[in-house]
Amino acid sequence: MASVLSRRLGKRSLLGARVLGPSASEGPSAAPPSEPLLEGAAPQPFIASDDTPCQEQPKEVLKAPSTSGLQQVAFQPGQKVYVWYRGQECTGLVEQHSWMEGQVTVWLLEQKLQVSCRVEEVWLAELQGPCPQALPLEPGAQALAYRPVSRNIDVPKRKSDAVEMDEMMAAMVLTSLSCSPVVQSPPGTEANFSASRAACDPWKESGDVSDSGSSTTSGHWSGSSGVSTPSPPHPQASPKYLGDAFGSPQTDHGFETDPDPFLLDEPAPRKRKNSVKVMYKCLWPNCGKVLRSIVGIKRHIKALHLGDTVDSDQFKREEDFYYTEMQMKEESATAAAAAVGTLVPGTPTTEPTPTPSMTGMPLSALPPPLHKAQSSGPEHPGQESSLPSGALSKSAPGSFWHIQADHAYQALPSFQIPVSPHIYTSVSWAAAPSTACSLSPVRSRSLSFSEPQQPAPVMKSHLIVTSPPRAQSGARKARGEAKKCRKVYGIEHRDQWCTACRWKKACQRFLD
DNA sequence: TTTGCCGGGTT
DNA sequence: AACCCGGCAAA
Structure with missing residues (x-):
């Protein structure tokens, strides 16, 4: 009995792990597509450009x-x-x-x-x-x-949809600057961004819809990068049809449609408010360091928390798990930045208190634990992540990530879901009655884990624990918060449910 | 009552 | 395996 349960959990956890990164089984093959931001940028063949x-x-x-x-x-x-x-x-x-x-x-x-x-x-x-x-x-x-x-560079030519990337870039750049410890971009900087943006377009475009994420995030769902994001199934038009209409080569059934939708919705996704600033917060226990760029935070994590071991392939992208993205309004950002400024890198903050404006959940927060706890073999932190990504709102159905995992019940997806916490997904899931979304259009995925308030502790415990605490013997699995296929698609569209749901098994598409 | 899904049965 | 469903329990 317990064994069964644990097995289930294990299975799930494994799935979860994949979401975050390539599993050991996937090995190298899977890894490439999901290059993390750092690596991703390099390998990613930049499209030819003058810049x-x-x-x-x-x-x-x-x-x-x-x-x-x-x-x-x-x-x-x-x-x-x-x-x-x-x-x-x-x-x-x-x-x-x-x-x-x-x-x-x-x-x-x-x-x-x-x-x-x-x-x-x-x-x-x-x-x-x-x-x-x-x-x-x-x-x-x-x-x-x-x-x-x-x-x-001709600024005007720039696509309007690259805003997120730009900001990301800007953030990266800013962080890289040593002028001041904390760089925040006030409204005034916008102009600059746009200008710089133009210059950087090539970079961004290289990623494009299909793999823009790669540079910053991983893989397939470049959408996560903010270029495109999967949208929830549209009530009116079943994804299926949409998919067909676009002739997208999806392989997965029932869900593949998602990717296409965004293509359609293209404009919608990237409408991040200018006033919202993205910060990256270190989730390492007792370290609440907040940086403005992914690069910066990664560097911080690598240098201070992961140590030199980072070199090993094993930890290569591990840092991805230890930071989370926060979106804050300009003012908050400023304040945060100021606060951060006082922090010396590595200076432990007793309480990484979430900023009020924090909208994104640390997607990454959850992952680490899973990896550690569940994958017995070498870690493949491979989270792709990298990109500026957004955080999905907690309320949002975790679907996207799992989207590709459809039918996971039968077979675990071999790919990792690119969406990472840091990736901006300008998702337009209409539904979720979330509270978080009010702040920004961007949603961050969050596994339904608990308190954003104490990410560090949670992680810690996970890191330490070898086996999922959840696996209590006989305890029925707590019902997940995420919407399930039934809810999302309705009984009428049962054919769109994930297989597990159809079989009345634990939903594998909208994991908790 | 609805929903999620466990446990077990059938194909 | 893939698929189905009775039935329990949480919501």
Whole structure:
């Protein structure tokens, strides 16, 4: 009996694990598609574009924390420049340019204070090439060269739907900047983003609908990256039909339709409010560090929590599990940022209290435990994640992630679900009466695990526990909160239910 | 009462 | 296995 139960759980957990990342069984084969953000950026064949610099940016940002590069631009005292300060593009006057240190002391006109920034973060006002992102790319001599390029980019051409990516990018860039510990992007930065965005389009586009996520998130559901997101089955039009209409090559039945819908809905998904800022919070026990970029948080986790072991393949993407995405309004973000600023990386905060505005649930929070607890073999933290992703609202049916897992009951999906906590999925699930969604259109997936309030503790326990606590003997599995196929599709559309539901078994599509 | 799904039966 | 369903228990 207990064995049966545990087996069930195990099965499930395994499934869950897959959701997060490729399982050991999937091995290498599965891994590639789900490259995490870090890795993803690199391998991802960027679509040909003139802007190589920008494309590489993500990568650069990640691996070029050093500021070794010296810029060839010589700033003259009194020269008017733009500088990134606290996530904002500020105008200032050059006070001093230290070639040796690659630092430029700038007097900020607006803030009325003097700051010292890296040359990469400063650019001449005349250039008007606010492509701050590009700067960090090549701290080296090439940095200069890039500017012109980005400047020439035609901003207007940019797709409107890339907003999320842009913000993401911006966040990454910002974090990479060392100008100030906390960079927050006030409304004013928007313009910059757009501009930079143009420059970076290539990068973003490379991902495109099909694999945009790859760079930042994983795999197939690039949608998660924010480009497209699966939408809940439309009541009116069954996904099935939609799918056919679009002639999408889906393999899965009943659910495959989801992907297509978004294509349709394309515009809808990416409507993140400008005022909402995404932050990434470290979920490591006793560490509430909040960073503005995935890269930053990953780096933080790797460096401080995972240690050097990260190198091993095993942990390669493990860091993905230890952070969560938070969406906060500008003000909150600011506050948070400020607060964070006080935190020294690695400084443990006793209570990673969730910000009120936190909308996304740590998808990643749950995963880790699962992995640890359930997968006996080497971990495949392979969460793909990477991308800016959104968090799915707690109330939202976890469906997307599981979407592909349809029929999991019979066979576990061999692919991992790309959606990760950090990925923005601008899902437009109409339904869920969630409270969280009010804040932002973006939803984050959350497994129905408990309290967002104490992510750390939860994780901890999971990490320590070897076996799922749940597996109490004989205890009937608690009913999940997630909507099940019956609810979602209705009895009329029973054919769209996952197999398990049809068999009156535990739903495998909308896992709890 | 509805819903989720366990346990067990049938094909 | 895949599929089905009686029946229990939570909601």
